[in-house]
Amino acid sequence: MKAAQLFVRCLENEGIEYIFGIPGEENLDLMDALQDSPIKFITTRHEQGAAFMADVYGRLTGRAGVCLATLGPGATNLITGVADANMDHAPLVAVAGQAATTRLHKESHQVLDLELMFHPITKYSSRLLTPNVIPEVVRKAFKLAQTEKTGAAFIEFPENIAKYEVDENPLPVKNPSQPEPSADRVDRAAELISNARAPLILAGNGVVRAKAWQQLTDFAERLNIPVANTFMAKGVVPFAKNPLALGSVGLQARDYVNCGFDTADVIICIGYDLVEYHPYLWHPTRDRIIVHVDSTPAEVDAYYPVAVGVVGDIKHSLVRIGELATPHQGHRMRPLRDALVEEMSSHKNDDSFPVKPQKVIWDLRTALDMEDIVICDVGAHKMWMARMFRCEYPNTCIISNGFASMGIAVPGAIAAKLAYPERKVVAVTGDAGFLMNSQEIETAMRLKLPMVILIWNDNGYGLIKWKQLNQFGRPSNVDFTNPDFIKYAESFGAKGYRIERVADLLPTLQRALADDTVSIIDCPVDYGENLKLTAKLGEMVCPI
Structure with a gap:
């Protein structure tokens, strides 16, 4: 088969339903191969729109959204949406056509080094220089895009490579599972939470990606700890139904919930991405105890001094800490929620x-x-x-x-x-x-x-x-x-x-x-x- 056909088979193997994009001269073979595929191509009116569609599709489904453009200006039009997916931790795989490899070494019409251009805004950026590596490159792109912290990957596909004959097959789809949290870290986190005077939970988008919202709600209710959420974690604890929900944090100006951070002595950050809400805005004093519960180790930040990091499957971490920690009495941050509810209505x-x-x-x-x-x-x-x-x-x-x-x-x-x-x-x-x-x-x-x-x-x-x-x-x-x-x-x-x-x-x-x-x-x-x-x-x- 042609390399373009193998590429489409690899996308089918990944379970792709839609590709968002615009056809171009340098992806003609790929577009033709899609004619014989169950994958539906969504023709958009601008490549940025295609990238945003793939971005939101990936965020909503947890499966990488795919966008496609031609070389040069088509590819550069993808950049804003791809960068958005990468920094919002939405799984996305972007593909761009490229000129033939015979003219990549010199100044040539519409040619830019796309692999290098996408490198700083993706988790993985690669160029196909031979057809037999297609199964590996596609599998790696999707594996990295869909592995925590999820984000964007990019594949550059030269037009002459797309025409080559190749005899390869897609690789089996095996995405890694999250490891179990360390027992000693779980014990230490439970100890700090049990001894806290006024603990507070800051829930981030990682809770959504881990599908751990029920475990978060159970954790908060069992230990009687109020929950504030970042903008991208809205809904992780039902606001109307749950009196522990304090609403969203992230306004640059001070808000009701900031009072909660000011009075808390232990702040439990669960699935929290620093890119959303810089710690200096909610922890300017740098003197609170931070418990970090996430799928990956904490980012280094002067205002985010982690006392204990519980790294692994967020669902399991919450269940295990919740079983060991001592529930708290009372809910002294209830007036913060009441003030916001009153303002909402x-x-x-x-x-x-x-x-x-x-x-x-x-x-x-x-x-x-x-x-x-x-x-x-x-x-x-x-x-x-x-x-x-x-x-x-x-x-x-x-x-x-x-x-x-x-x-x-x-x-x-x-x-x-x-x-x-x-x-x-x-x-x-x-x-x-x-x-x-x-x-x-x-x-x-x-x-x-x-x-x-x-x-x-x-x-x-x-x-x-x-x-x-x-x-x-x-x-x-x-x-x-x-x-x-x-x-x-x-x-x-x-x-x-x-x-x-x-x-x-x-x-x-x-x-x-x-x-x-x-x-x-x-x-x-x-x-x-x-x-x-x-x-x-x-x-x-x-x-x-």
Whole structure:
């Protein structure tokens, strides 16, 4: 068979359902080989959109999403999405065509050293220089992408190699299992937790990747320890149902939960990725006892001095520590949760216009079932969603908070709908992030994927304006104008809705969610609430 056919067989062997990408001259043989494969190729309108789709698909399923581009500009367009997957620890394998090996040694049309270019933003970057190594390279790429901490891998595929005849077979798929935690580390962790005066759990995205949310909930409930979560770990402990859930941490400004860190003497970090929320923000004193429970050893950081590291299968670690540790009495951090719950509901009947962020979130949560999926873009709305959108299940509010790139929401929603076609999917995005990848509306329409795009419209880069006003008292070059989003939606054949009074928001959301198509909602938002929140947090008196 041709090397391109062997490559496709290797992808089939890995259980790949979809490849997101754009065909090009240098991957013609690969595209032809896919014609005879059950793998479905999703033709996107920009390579960045393809990479974001693979990123979110990998994060939701735990299996590496795959994206494909041609050489040169096609490959460089993948970079933002690939970097996002790598820093968010989403499993992804990116493939790019390349010129023939006969012209890689010299200046040549569209030729860049892609293997080297992708090296700093992936766990593994390789070039196929001979067809017989394809089974090894593909297996290694997927193994590393899907092994903790999960991330991105890249394969460069020269066009002449794709044409060669080869007689090889895919390698057996064997992904390593997590080791058992060390008994002495488990004992020491249990001892520190038992002797703590006011322990606190910080749960990160590693809990989601390990599918350890039930073990985390059982651990917290048995030992009566409150749980704060990072943005990317929303839902690991059901917020509405569990009084131990303190909500999300990660705002640069101080929040209620920061009081919990200030008063805690032992902080148990479970599946915590430092890339999300730097330790100097929650541990500036560097004097607390840190218990690190994760699949990999702790990162070295001056503000993260680990007293004991329990490394191995997170599920097993939590069960074993929980069996040995002594439960705590009382829950002195309950006022932190009560303060946040009160704030979440304080604007549910607010009818001022433009719509306040708190009201947008309340109506969105009301319109959706608890297992429906929200893909959140990056901007001021991300901070509000992370703080105030209640989640009862993990992976129901997808936030990029490692690389944190704008433009992920619309392509991410397409991937979510492909992964979970039975659930409602909403892309929550600012007007700026929306227009960065709005071309993928055509992809969703072509694939007949019903989903809702909720645009928080403020005619500017709202998060940057928020920070400028806080720091300098005036904005600088952050305002712009927008097209008519209703006409824009209709030009794709999608539906468009404009919110002109607050009372219309909830029924419009409900109607759009019932539409059997792509629906775009243009919702003017009052970001004057940003500065009010900053002032409130700055003046906050700790409620415990």
